Amino acid sequence: MMTDSTMPAHAPAATPETQAQLLPFVLQLADTSLILAHRLSEWCGHGPILEQDLAMANIALDLLGEARSYYQYAAELEGKGRTEDDLAYLRPAVEYRNPLLVEQPNGDFAHTIVRQFIYDAFHYHLLLQLQQGPDAQLAAIAEKSVKEAAYHIKWSSEWVIRLGDGTDESRQRIEKAIRNLWRFGGELTTSTSTEQALQAAGLVPNYTALRQQMEAHVARVFEEATLPVPEGVFMQQGGKDGRHSEHLGYLLAELQYLQRTYPGLQW
Amino acid sequence: METLELTQEEQFQARIDADVRIEPKDWMPEAYRKTLIRQISQHAHSELVGMLPEGNWITRAPSLKRKSILLAKVQDEAGHGLYLYSAAETLGTTRDQMLADLHSGKAKYSSIFNYPTLSWADMGCVGWLVDGAAILNQVPLCRTSYGPYARAMVRVCKEESFHQRQGFEIMQTLCEGAPEQKAMAQEALNRWWWPTLMMFGPADADSPNTEQSMKWRIKRFTNDELRQKFVDMMVPQAEFLGLTVPDEKVRWNEERQAYDFGEVNWEEFWNVVKGNGLCNQERLQARVDAWEEGAWVREAALAHAAKRAGRELAKSAA
Numbered sequence: 001m002m003t004d005s006t007m008p009a010h011a012p013a014a015t016p017e018t019q020a021q022l023l024p025f026v027l028q029l030a031d032t033s034l035i036l037a038h039r040l041s042e043w044c045g046h047g048p049i050l051e052q053d054l055a056m057a058n059i060a061l062d063l064l065g066e067a068r069s070y071y072q073y074a075a076e077l078e079g080k081g082r083t084e085d086d087l088a089y090l091r092p093a094v095e096y097r098n099p100l101l102v103e104q105p106n107g108d109f110a111h112t113i114v115r116q117f118i119y120d121a122f123h124y125h126l127l128l129q130l131q132q133g134p135d136a137q138l139a140a141i142a143e144k145s146v147k148e149a150a151y152h153i154k155w156s157s158e159w160v161i162r163l164g165d166g167t168d169e170s171r172q173r174i175e176k177a178i179r180n181l182w183r184f185g186g187e188l189t190t191s192t193s194t195e196q197a198l199q200a201a202g203l204v205p206n207y208t209a210l211r212q213q214m215e216a217h218v219a220r221v222f223e224e225a226t227l228p229v230p231e232g233v234f235m236q237q238g239g240k241d242g243r244h245s246e247h248l249g250y251l252l253a254e255l256q257y258l259q260r261t262y263p264g265l266q267w
Numbered sequence: 268m269e270t271l272e273l274t275q276e277e278q279f280q281a282r283i284d285a286d287v288r289i290e291p292k293d294w295m296p297e298a299y300r301k302t303l304i305r306q307i308s309q310h311a312h313s314e315l316v317g318m319l320p321e322g323n324w325i326t327r328a329p330s331l332k333r334k335s336i337l338l339a340k341v342q343d344e345a346g347h348g349l350y351l352y353s354a355a356e357t358l359g360t361t362r363d364q365m366l367a368d369l370h371s372g373k374a375k376y377s378s379i380f381n382y383p384t385l386s387w388a389d390m391g392c393v394g395w396l397v398d399g400a401a402i403l404n405q406v407p408l409c410r411t412s413y414g415p416y417a418r419a420m421v422r423v424c425k426e427e428s429f430h431q432r433q434g435f436e437i438m439q440t441l442c443e444g445a446p447e448q449k450a451m452a453q454e455a456l457n458r459w460w461w462p463t464l465m466m467f468g469p470a471d472a473d474s475p476n477t478e479q480s481m482k483w484r485i486k487r488f489t490n491d492e493l494r495q496k497f498v499d500m501m502v503p504q505a506e507f508l509g510l511t512v513p514d515e516k517v518r519w520n521e522e523r524q525a526y527d528f529g530e531v532n533w534e535e536f537w538n539v540v541k542g543n544g545l546c547n548q549e550r551l552q553a554r555v556d557a558w559e560e561g562a563w564v565r566e567a568a569l570a571h572a573a574k575r576a577g578r579e580l581a582k583s584a585a
Binding site: 039041042044045046047048050051052053054057058061064065067068071075084085088089094095106109161162163165166167169170175199254255258259262265266267 | 285315319322325326327328329330331332333334335338339341342345346348352387437440441444445448508538553554556557558560561562563564565566567568570571574
């Protein structure tokens with residue numbers, strides 16, 4: 001599924017200022033993939049059927065790979081000799097820039113699916129645009145990752161449809177998951193000041209257009225799932241500026257504990 | 268007049284002796300079928316339960332590279348479980364039945380997964396020792412007499428040997444690292460050494476199924492033969508790492524050209540097999556919970572598939 005590009009056809013050459021702005025953006029992408037990978041990996045060995053254990057580990061692994069590419073690029077942009085592990089393991093929660101959605105707990109399988117689907121609907125369309133962008137490194141990472149994201153969105157869409165148009169119980173559960181998680185979807189396409197500056201420089205896609213693509217995708221899948229698209233939900237914000245929900249602190253305590261206990265070693 | 272025809276059983280044994288693979292539609296003794304269902308399903312269950320002790324460390328792995336490797340490994344294990352359940356199903360059982368037997372405690376899984384993973388070095392030991400023992404068990408199974416099992420094992424062994432090298436590499440990195448990392452590696456080896464030796468099963472004298480399994484060429488080596496091979500392979504590797512195996516009796520025997528080693532604690536072995544290991548309850552409960560809590564998901568998938576099929580039928584009739 002291709003969408004029209006919202007990137008300018010001839011992006012102006014990036015200035016040193018926009019390059020400096022690129023670092024927080026790339027870190028945000030990295031943190032987002034890492035945190036969602038972490039959540040999915042918590043399912044390991046506890047999925048509803050072996051095939052889905054395999055699928056969730058697979059998606060987690062893809063996202064972790066994507067996170068590593070972004071962290072490596074971020075470390076390069078920063079130019080202070082930090083590594084992917086320094087960036088993942090030694091930054092406190094207030095420096096993490098992932099949107100609130102991806103740090104939400106797994107809940108039941110319906111919660112995991114709804115979280116994944118909302119994110120995939122954004123992620124897939126974002127990557128389609130980023131791969132056409134003027135920043136060669138970001139475009140290359142997006143080109144690799146979009147192939148994986150196309151698989152993820154197929155998986156999560158199919159499960160939204162199965163659960164929405166399955167049994168009474170599955171429908172009740174997915175409706176509850178949608179009620180709980182919908183409020184985190186808006187942040188994905190709400191630009192931060194960093195993103196606005198990068199959009200103006202043509203390095204980041206137009207988020208208004210991206211939101212339309214994302215909403216069209218969600219509407220299509222929800223229709224097939226016989227689920228109504230919620231309206232008038234107040235959208236929470238903050239994760240991309242480092243203001244997180246209470247869940248992230250615990251997640252990072254677990255993720256970072258070995259590096260914090262034994263700093264500066266090779267593993 | 269005396270018949271020269273062989274009985275079915277004799278024909279079967281003649282094929283085994285000639286190293287001809289037995290395939291799903293071939294005649295086989297009922298006991299052969301049952302032994303294989305027991306062994307293959309136990310093997311599949313071990314892959315499934317084996318995801319838990321390693322899954323325990325994915326969220327805490329100390330680097331992104333190690334985390335990726337561990338996730339990939341656990342994903343492979345789920346895949347091995349799928350191959351093996353399929354192989355077992357060619358013998359006329361179902362995955363649902365095998366899982367029901369696992370959940371009721373009727374079917375076993377490898378005793379090793381009832382030990383807890385307490386430090387990061389345990390991921391090294393599980394890869395290096397536990398997968399090392401698994402490979403010694405499994406490589407001969409690539410030539411086992413039942414075709415679907417043998418073919419599944421060829422695929423499993425390729426991936427498994429990759430995991431084993433990665434496990435060794437974790438140990439090597441720890442042993443070449445800071446003193447506290449090396450201490451972590453030694454402590455983990457102390458805990459995993461004996462349980463790994465138990466993975467080969469009871470001593471030959473106490474292994475009632477061995478003789479028949481050897482005759483049917485389901486097994487190619489006895490438990491004690493494989494255990495000896497394992498010790499001979501692992502003691503030099505531990506020395507290379509600068510670690511000590513927790514057995515004062517380990518000594519090279521020039522005459523036997525093999526290592527002598529101490530006696531396994533069989534009381535502990537039988538206790539773990541009977542369900543009294545530290546993690547038996549948690550492991551089984553985790554699997555039962557996953558199955559029960561996932562029931563509504565599986566039901567939804569079935570209900571949706573039926574609705575979709577119904578709609579397509581209606582469409583084609585219109």
